[in-house]
Amino acid sequence: MSGSKRSRDALWQRVHAHLDAGRDPLRDAELLDALAADPDLLAQVAGLVDDLGALAATGRTRSPRRAASRALPWILAAAAAAAAVLVGPGPPDGPADRGSSPAPSSFAAGAPERVVGFRASTVERSDGQRIERSVELRPDGRVVARTRASLVWRPPSPPRTDRPEVLSFRAEVTFHPQVSED
Amino acid sequence: MPEGADAPAEPAHPLAHLLPAEEPGLRRFVRSLRVPDGEVDDLVQEAFARAWRSRDAWQAERPAGAWLRKIAARAWIDRRATRARLPGALAEDVTDPRADPAPLRDDLEAALARLPPQEREILLRFHQRGDALREIADELGMPLNTVKSHLHRARQRLAEGRR
Numbered sequence: 001m002s003g004s005k006r007s008r009d010a011l012w013q014r015v016h017a018h019l020d021a022g023r024d025p026l027r028d029a030e031l032l033d034a035l036a037a038d039p040d041l042l043a044q045v046a047g048l049v050d051d052l053g054a055l056a057a058t059g060r061t062r063s064p065r066r067a068a069s070r071a072l073p074w075i076l077a078a079a080a081a082a083a084a085v086l087v088g089p090g091p092p093d094g095p096a097d098r099g100s101s102p103a104p105s106s107f108a109a110g111a112p113e114r115v116v117g118f119r120a121s122t123v124e125r126s127d128g129q130r131i132e133r134s135v136e137l138r139p140d141g142r143v144v145a146r147t148r149a150s151l152v153w154r155p156p157s158p159p160r161t162d163r164p165e166v167l168s169f170r171a172e173v174t175f176h177p178q179v180s181e182d
Numbered sequence: 183m184p185e186g187a188d189a190p191a192e193p194a195h196p197l198a199h200l201l202p203a204e205e206p207g208l209r210r211f212v213r214s215l216r217v218p219d220g221e222v223d224d225l226v227q228e229a230f231a232r233a234w235r236s237r238d239a240w241q242a243e244r245p246a247g248a249w250l251r252k253i254a255a256r257a258w259i260d261r262r263a264t265r266a267r268l269p270g271a272l273a274e275d276v277t278d279p280r281a282d283p284a285p286l287r288d289d290l291e292a293a294l295a296r297l298p299p300q301e302r303e304i305l306l307r308f309h310q311r312g313d314a315l316r317e318i319a320d321e322l323g324m325p326l327n328t329v330k331s332h333l334h335r336a337r338q339r340l341a342e343g344r345r
Contacts, residue, residue, distance in 0.1 A: 016334045020315065027266070032259045039251035043214035046258075048341040050216040051290050052309045058286050059310040 008041055015045055024049060120171045197237050200246045201230055211251050215258050225261070229254035293343050301336035308333055 011034055018025035025031055026049055035042035121134035136144045205226065212225050232253050233240070240249060286294075294302055304322075307313040315333070319326045 012334075012338060016330075016337065019337065020330065020333070026262065029263070032262075036252065036255045036259055039211065039248075039255040042255050042258075043211065044341040044344075046215045047344050048337055051293070051340060051344065052337075054287060054290055055306070055309045056312075059312060 008038070011035065011038070011041060015048075019052070118172070120169070122169050195237050196242060197233065197240055197246065201233065201250075204247050204250050205230075207247050208250050208254055212254055212258070215255075217258065225254065225257060228257045228261075232257060289344075293340055296343060297336055297339055301332045301339065304329055304332045305336040305340070 011031065014028070014031050015025045018028060018031075025045060032042075035045060118137040119134060120136075121132060123132050132146075134146050136146075208229060209222060209226055212222050212229075217225055229250060233250055236253070240246070294306070297305065304318055307318050308315065313321075315326060315329055318324075319329045322329065324332075
């Protein structure tokens with residue numbers, strides 16, 4: 001086997017590894033550097049990536065934004081409920097230290113610590129898109145909701161149901177470090 | 183030399199004659215990278231500009247076309263990297279929520295039709311339906327590695343058949 005053939009086979013293996021894992025091989029800077037030296041192979045890979053993206057798009061049957069709008073209310077509800085439980089009276093004076101630390105077990109018991117921030121987020125995948133949504137309750141009382149969607153390499157689940165798949169839920173509470181004065 | 187006489191013309195660099203002749207081939211290469219129509223001219227010009235700036239590095243015994251393709255490939259990669267760093271790059275990926283599923287392009291459909299049936303089925307299950315490799319292996323009663331081999335061959339056939 002020639003060195004050139006071996007080299008091409010190695011590059012293809014790397015391309016396949018990315019595609020098998022649902023990643024875009026053209027985001028691998030090292031791989032691109034190697035492909036730059038073999039423009040014909042680069043063109044093949046670029047064409048393949050484009051074709052597979054087009055193929056994935058034909059499998060998309062529903063709107064991720066509509067799916068997103070279905071999930072948003074429960075995030076808001078969770079955030080509001082958590083905030084209602086967690087926000088307590090703050091210390092009478094002194095600057096608020098907004099460091100983060102693990103949630104103390106005494107929260108649910110109504111300890112006097114002051115919550116200065118709350119953020120809940122979900123990551124979903126839906127018809128070839130990765131959708132991250134978050135709701136943040138800021139110390140000044142404002143609620144900021146964000147939705148960010150990006151194409152993933154292939155639709156990770158077949159369009160068999162009308163429900164987005166929630167991959168993760170994460171809640172972060174930022175509070176004053178004086179957890180308990182008892 | 184008497185004052186006012188024209189300076190002798192510097193001999194033109196050999197690339198000055200070669201570059202225009204290479205333009206059609208370079209344009210075909212840039213299109214093969216699936217650069218949108220509106221950006222092909224731009225990328226070809228960028229490749230020529232880079233080539234001219236590097237003209238002293240060009241070795242006359244090497245084919246100018248191959249050298250230009252490498253330069254264009256690097257220009258395309260750099261352009262992608264620059265775009266990826268721009269704020270809002272993710273937002274560009276968001277699809278129109280009102281859009282229907284995209285129809286399969288005729289040329290792609292024809293290329294898929296040329297694949298061996300089993301390879302095509304596995305490729306479509308994985309990349310279109312989004313089935314997991316394990317799921318495909320279970321449903322087809324095949325070892326996982328066999329499914330992967332079919333999938334990899336299908337991708338390479340598709341890539342090589344589209345040039």
